[in-house]
Every structure is written in structure tokens, then in C-alpha cells.
Amino acid sequence: MIRSHVFDEQSEWMRRRIGDPASISSVYLRGGTVFIVVAVLASAVLTQTAASAPLAGAWDGVEDGLLSVSRSFSRFLPTGGSSRPVGLTFGADSQIGQVWNTDPKLAVTITRNPTDKTTYYWRVRTYDKIEPRAWSTSTAATTDRNPSAPLFAGLTDNVDATARKTFQFTVTPADFREANVISPMTPVSVDQPTKVQTIGTGRYTSLERAGGSESYTVSALVPVPGNDPGQLNDSALRQTSTNYPDDIKALYLDPGTSMGPESLKLKAKILSVAESDAPIDIANAAVKVLHSGEFHYAVDVRDLKCESLSTVECFATFKKGFCQYYAATMAVILRDLGIPTRIAQGFLPGTRDASGATERIQNNAAHAWVEVYFPDYGWVQFDPTSPDVSQLAPLPSGPPAASTKPRASTSAGPAASRFIPGERDPGPNGSVPGSTRTNLGPLVGVGFLLLIVVAVVAFLAWRRGPRGPTSAEGAYGTVTRIASRFGFAPRPAETVYEYATSLGQILPDVRPELQTVATAKVETTYARHLMSDERLANLNAAQRRLRVSLLRLAFRRKERRRRR
Numbered sequence: 001m002i003r004s005h006v007f008d009e010q011s012e013w014m015r016r017r018i019g020d021p022a023s024i025s026s027v028y029l030r031g032g033t034v035f036i037v038v039a040v041l042a043s044a045v046l047t048q049t050a051a052s053a054p055l056a057g058a059w060d061g062v063e064d065g066l067l068s069v070s071r072s073f074s075r076f077l078p079t080g081g082s083s084r085p086v087g088l089t090f091g092a093d094s095q096i097g098q099v100w101n102t103d104p105k106l107a108v109t110i111t112r113n114p115t116d117k118t119t120y121y122w123r124v125r126t127y128d129k130i131e132p133r134a135w136s137t138s139t140a141a142t143t144d145r146n147p148s149a150p151l152f153a154g155l156t157d158n159v160d161a162t163a164r165k166t167f168q169f170t171v172t173p174a175d176f177r178e179a180n181v182i183s184p185m186t187p188v189s190v191d192q193p194t195k196v197q198t199i200g201t202g203r204y205t206s207l208e209r210a211g212g213s214e215s216y217t218v219s220a221l222v223p224v225p226g227n228d229p230g231q232l233n234d235s236a237l238r239q240t241s242t243n244y245p246d247d248i249k250a251l252y253l254d255p256g257t258s259m260g261p262e263s264l265k266l267k268a269k270i271l272s273v274a275e276s277d278a279p280i281d282i283a284n285a286a287v288k289v290l291h292s293g294e295f296h297y298a299v300d301v302r303d304l305k306c307e308s309l310s311t312v313e314c315f316a317t318f319k320k321g322f323c324q325y326y327a328a329t330m331a332v333i334l335r336d337l338g339i340p341t342r343i344a345q346g347f348l349p350g351t352r353d354a355s356g357a358t359e360r361i362q363n364n365a366a367h368a369w370v371e372v373y374f375p376d377y378g379w380v381q382f383d384p385t386s387p388d389v390s391q392l393a394p395l396p397s398g399p400p401a402a403s404t405k406p407r408a409s410t411s412a413g414p415a416a417s418r419f420i421p422g423e424r425d426p427g428p429n430g431s432v433p434g435s436t437r438t439n440l441g442p443l444v445g446v447g448f449l450l451l452i453v454v455a456v457v458a459f460l461a462w463r464r465g466p467r468g469p470t471s472a473e474g475a476y477g478t479v480t481r482i483a484s485r486f487g488f489a490p491r492p493a494e495t496v497y498e499y500a501t502s503l504g505q506i507l508p509d510v511r512p513e514l515q516t517v518a519t520a521k522v523e524t525t526y527a528r529h530l531m532s533d534e535r536l537a538n539l540n541a542a543q544r545r546l547r548v549s550l551l552r553l554a555f556r557r558k559e560r561r562r563r564r
Contacts, residue, residue, distance in 0.1 A: 002032035090124040090180055090206075090345050092137040096311045100299040100322040103363040105174065107347065108182065112169040114356035119349040119391055120167075120184035120222070121369065121381060122361065125206040127343045128199060130256030130332060132310035132512055135343050137205050138251065140197040144210065148189050155202030156247070159186050159378055163230030164221040172215040181207035182346060183220045186378070191217040200247040223377070227398050232377065235398025237280040240374045244340055248373055252340035255332045258509040260313035267333045279339045283372050283382050284394075286330045290384040295319045295326070297386035308516055308538040323385045327368040330384040340373040344381070349391050470540040472520035472531065479503070479517055479546055486553035496521050506556055510549045513542035 006028045110122075127135040145151055152159070164186075171182060181190055186204075192212030197205045209216060223232040244253075259267065266289070271277075274285035298320050306314035312332045315325040327343050334341040345368045350361035369392070371379040383392040480490055483503060490499045500518035504511035520539050523529040531539070 002029060002036075005032065092125075092140070092205075093134065094127065094136065094324075094345065095134045096324045096328065098300070098302045098304070100324070101363060101366050102299055105363050107174055107361050107363045107365070108178075108350075109172045109174070110169050110350065110359040110361065111172070111357060112167075112359060116167065117356070118167075118222075119393075121344075121346060121348065121367070121383070121392065122182045122184060122350075123344050123346040124180050124182050125345055126204060126371065127345070128203075128205075128251045130254070130328065130335070130343070132257045132515065135256075135328065137197075138199045140199050140205050143196040143198065145190070145194045145196055147191050147193060147212070151188055151190065151194065151196050151207070152186070152202070152204070155196070155198055155204075156200070156245075157186070157198070157202055157204045157378070159221055161221055163228075163232075164223055166219060167222050168217065168219045170215055170217045176214045179208045181209060181216065181218065183207070183218050185220060185222045185381075187218050187220045189219045200251050203247065203251060223380075225393075225395055227396050231396075232380070233396040233398030234280055234284070235400065237374050237377060237380065237395075238276070238278045238398075240279075240376055242279065242338075242375075244373065244375065248340045252342050252373060253335050253338065255335045256508075257310045257312060257332060258511060259332065259336060260309065260316070262316035263312050263329075263333070266316045266329070267336065270333060271337075279334075279372065279374065282337060282339060283330075283334060286333060287382055287384050290326055290330060291387050291390070295321075295386065297322060297389055301325075307535070308512065308542070310512055313512075323368040323389065326385040327370050330382070331370050334370070334372065342371050342373075342379070344369055344371050348389070470536055470543060472517070472524040472539065475517045475539050475543040475546075476521040478543055479514070479550065482547065482550040483553055486550075486556075488553050488556075503550075507549055507552060510546060513546050513549075516542040517546065 009028060108122075125137070127137050129136045129138060143155070166188075167184065181187065181194065187207060190207065190209070193210040195208045195210050197208065199205055225232045227233055227235075270282065270285045270289050273289055275281045295315075296319060299322050301318075301321050304314060304318050304320065306318070309317065311321075311325055311328045315321045315329045331341045331343050345366070347361045348365040348367045350359040350365060352359045367383075367385070367389075369381060369383040369385070371381055373379055380395075381392060383390040476496065480499075483489065488503065488506070494502070496518045500514040504514050507514075516538060520531060520535070524531060
């Protein structure tokens with residue numbers, strides 16, 4: 001910060017021609033350094049000596065805070081090199097790295113009813129936002145609950161206990177400072193003061209203990225798979241409505257990232273495998289395809305060249321990754337098909353002792369999966385990760401349905417076979433008596449003229465493409481110049497990343513290209529990095545696509561007014 005301030009002052013001296021700008025650098029550097037040292041020492045002394053101890057708790061949990069901050073910043077850094085998630089945390093932002101956690105240390109110990117043989121996925125947090133190389137949780141509202149009080153009373157995610165069973169268990173974290181509450185499916189009460197984090201109109205994201213002893217006891221409602229009425233099975237889910245609540249559509253239908261050619265091929269393959277266009281059949285087809293031998297589970301994917309690709313496109317291209325890659329891919333594809341999906345993180349089922357009363361879960365059991373929303377049933381778990389890892393049993397097929405929702409057809413059938421009330425009956429030759437044939441000549445002429453206009457515009461856009469050497473400064477200048485012509489110029493105090501993000505919200509299909517240009521601009525201008533030939537080639541390709549894609553800003557009048 002001091003160095004940046006010195007640079008600003010030197011620039012101001014040069015602009016105003018005051019004198020030699022180099023003469024002020026040492027003065028500002030020395031003064032700033034002295035100020036910082038004095039401020040840090042004074043705060044440390046105040047922490048230890050002030051009678052009211054105003055900063056006594058400043059260092060409590062500082063390591064957890066640093067982990068959270070590091071994960072937030074890592075979202076904006078390149079994924080090259082040996083990136084590794086910092087620590088095992090389940091924060092509101094989850095960066096998808098290149099190495100998965102393999103720490104064998106104990107995470108939690110669970111004491112449970114030994115007669116219940118069900119294996120549970122232990123959820124810690126859910127995520128609604130999906131980004132090219134990360135996912136996150138929207139700004140959450142916090143509701144405080146007293147010990148053993150109903151957690152979701154008055155909230156949208158409050159579920160009906162019908163056809164669900166109550167599961168009670170006690171959790172002892174290996175780290176007593178761990179505040180996150182783990183539970184399968186829908187926790188309904190905790191025996192300690194608890195903070196319920198929700199988004200939208202009351203959709204669950206996470207639970208945090210607000211105090212109490214080291215161990216805590218949770219009561220949860222879990223669905224009962226089976227073929228009886230109200231129980232969970234494929235047939236019952238196949239009959240559910242696709243008329244989703246507005247807040248579900250707003251939170252869980254945005255793919256968050258554009259799909260590349262390989263992702264689109266994977267989506268098409270999933271649709272070809274699905275038995276129908278019912279959401280349950282598409283979700284089952286996604287699991288089936290991702291469980292096939294075509295995709296391979298690996299905890300270390302640093303050998304993949306995915307710097308310019310989103311997580312989904314990287315996984316669809318190289319068909320290799322760990323649970324975060326599988327979960328992100330399934331979630332993005334389902335959302336793109338109009339099926340509300342969220343990502344969940346937590347732990348796989350642990351190892352139970354001989355009595356079945358104690359389940360021990362290690363850090364390397366940390367896992368990510370997806371949950372799909374079905375009206376009247378709520379969220380249903382699916383684990384697309386390799387069958388070598390997944391422990392989620394498939395749902396029962398259920399009794400045969402009276403009728404199966406047909407898959408959408410690409411053809412509406414012969415026109416003569418469709419009768420629309422209010423129209424005259426067609427004659428024996430399929431024509432309407434007394435009708436006259438429409439002259440299609442003008443329509444064909446207009447269509448041909450539009451085709452010529454599109455061809456000319458495409459040719460001009462191609463001719464305007466970069467011909468000489470590409471630079472980060474030139475690519476970013478191209479973006480700002482074109483966007484400014486349509487009223488989307490950078491704001492005075494807007495950073496490079498903020499500007500790229502705001503444009504990406506308006507043109508989501510070019511978010512990866514905007515991110516490529518922004519990263520190159522920041523690294524070369526501020527960090528003085530030299531770009532490799534491969535990255536320059538990627539930058540050139542991104543610049544070419546953005547030249548054409550940014551022209552669509554001319555039709556974004558509403559976003560332009562909001563930006564002003």
C-alpha cells in the first residue's frame with residue numbers, strides 16, 4: 001500500500017511538473033514504514049495492558065480467519081502450478097483446486113443407535129452459486145435458536161415429518177473449536193445454542209454452534225427409501241411437478257458458467273441415456289454416465305492444462321478429477337436443463353466399530369455431492385463421483401406409474417393431423433376450403449437480405465481481429481474500448497477484476513474469456529509477469545471471441561441504465 005501511494009504521488013508530481021518525483025519516494029517509504037510499525041506495536045501493547053481489554057479476543061480463531069481469507073483470495077488467482085486447498089474448511093466460498101485433501105487424521109466421532117444400519121452422508125454446508133473454478137453461498141441471513149428449539153420453524157426449508165424417520169446422534173469434533181454442525185439431510189434440533197444460516201426465503205445453507213460443550217447432539221429427519229406411499233423412490237419422484245417455487249428458480253437454476261464444446265457433448269450424451277425428460281431420469285442418467293469407465297477419479301490433477309478452462313469444461317475434456325469436479329459438472333448440466341440443483345460438502349460415511357455405536361470419520365473422507373429439488377419431497381441426494389468412492393445407494397424403482405412423462409419430441413407431427421379448435425376443417429387434400437396460398441417471395445427476399453447483412457458483419461468482425469502480437473494491455477484495451485461504445489465503460493474506482501465480473505454478469509457465456517483477459521492485465525501490469533507463448537495464444541483466442549461477443553452489449557439497455 002505504501003509503495004502504491006508513492007507511485008501515485010510520483011505520477012502526480014510528473015503530471016503537474018512540480019519537480020523531481022524520485023526525491024519524494026524515500027520520504028514516503030520511511031514515513032509509512034514507521035507508521036505501520038508504531039501502529040502494530042501499539043495495538044499489541046493495548047491488547048495486553050488496557051484495563052477493559054478491548055482487543056483481548058482479537059487473536060481468538062485467527063488461524064481459521066486466515067484460512068477463510070486465503071480461500072477467498074485464491075478464487076481470483078490462476079490455477080496453474082501446485083495449488084492446494086489451505087486446510088480442511090467448509091467456508092462460504094470453496095475454491096476448486098488441483099489437489100484433494102488426503103489427510104488421514106480424525107475429523108469427528110459420532111455416537112449413534114447401533115440398530116440403525118443406514119449409511120449417511122454427513123452434510124456441513126450447501127452452495128447455490130457456481131463459478132468457473134469455484135462455488136459459493138449467497139449472503140446468508142442468521143437465525144438464532146435456543147438449545148433443542150426447532151431449527152427451521154417458520155422457514156421455507158421446514159419439512160413434513162410424514163414418511164421420514166427421526167435419527168438422533170452425538171458428534172464429538174476432533175478440534176473442539178470446530179463450530180460447524182454436521183448432519184444427514186434435514187437437522188431439526190441441536191442441544192446447544194445454534195445459528196441457522198439461510199438464503200432466499202429460508203433455504204438451508206449451514207448450522208453453527210454458538211456455544212456449549214465440546215460434543216453436541218442432533219436430531220434429524222431423514223427420508224425413508226421404499227415403495228410405500230410417501231416413501232422415496234424413482235416412480236414417486238417421476239410424478240412430481242416441475243412448477244418450482246420462485247426462490248428455488250432464482251437461487252438454483254443459474255449454471256454460473258458457460259459450457260464449452262466438450263461440456264455440451266457430455267450434456268447431449270446424458271440426455272440420450274435418460275429414460276425420459278423427467279428430472280429424476282435425467283439426474284439418474286447423469287450419475288450413470290459419470291460412473292462409467294469413461295471418467296477416472298484422481299486426487300491430483302496438476303498435470304492437466306486447464307488454466308483457460310472452467311472446471312466443468314476441464315473435466316469434460318480430460319475426464320479426470322476428484323469429487324468437486326464430478327459434482328460441479330453434474331450441477332451445471334442439470335441447471336442448464338432447468339433442474340434446480342445445489343452442491344453440498346461434508347463427509348462420506350465413516351468407519352463403524354464392531355458394536356455399530358461409534359462411527360469415526362477422517363479428514364480424507366471430506367466429500368462433495370449434489371442435491372436436486374423435487375416439489376413435495378424437498379432435496380434428494382445424488383453422488384456422481386466414481387463408484388470407487390460413492391457410497392450412496394440407488395433409490396428403489398417404485399411401483400409402475402400410470403403414465404410416464406414423455407420425452408420432448410423434435411417434431412410436432414404432420415400439419416394435417418393436428419386440429420386446432422376454431423379453425424376450419426381441412427378438405428380432403430389437406431387444404432382449407434376458400435383459402436389462398438401465401439406468397440412467400442417477400443419473406444424469402446427479407447431472409448436472404450438478413451443473411452447478407454450477417455455475413456458482412458461477421459466478415460468485418462473477422463477483419464478487425466488482432467493481426468499483430470497480442471499483449472495483455474492491448475487485449476484489455478480492446479474490451480474497454482468496445483464496451484465503452486455501448487455505455488459499459490469502467491467506473492472510475494472499478495478494479496480490473498470488478499469490471500470483468502460486472503461484464504460477465506451481463507454476458508455469462510464469455511466469463512472465462514473476460515477472466516483470462518483480466519488476469520493477464522493484472523499480472524503483467526502490477527506483478528510484472530512475462531506471459532508464455534501458450535498463454536499469449538489463449539489470450540489471443542479470448543480477445544478474438546470477445547470482439548464479436550461484446551457487440552451484444554448494444555441490446556442490453558436495462559443493464560446499461562442500472563450501471564449508470
